[in-house]
Amino acid sequence: xIDLLPALPTAWSQGILNGLRARGGVKVDIEWRDHKLTSxxxxxxxxxxxRARYGSSAAEIALLPHRPVQLDxxxxxxxxxx
Numbered sequence: 001x002i003d004l005l006p007a008l009p010t011a012w013s014q015g016i017l018n019g020l021r022a023r024g025g026v027k028v029d030i031e032w033r034d035h036k037l038t039s040x041x042x043x044x045x046x047x048x049x050x051r052a053r054y055g056s057s058a059a060e061i062a063l064l065p066h067r068p069v070q071l072d073x074x075x076x077x078x079x080x081x082x
Contacts, residue, residue, distance in 0.1 A: 025045035
């Protein structure tokens, strides 16, 4: 499970982090504003399903190798995927 922004410092009200690595070879790019998630992009090295969690929301995300999947703040997949 990938827990998004579990302990964001209060001094970081907005920002972007790119290239974080989660267990299982998943790259995580994340954006937030006003201490709230605005988007996250997950990219896997292999075909796999990962569980993403943000606050009380959670979603199962199917990843294909090297195909980014962008999610909104509700963890819904955004289109188009490239």
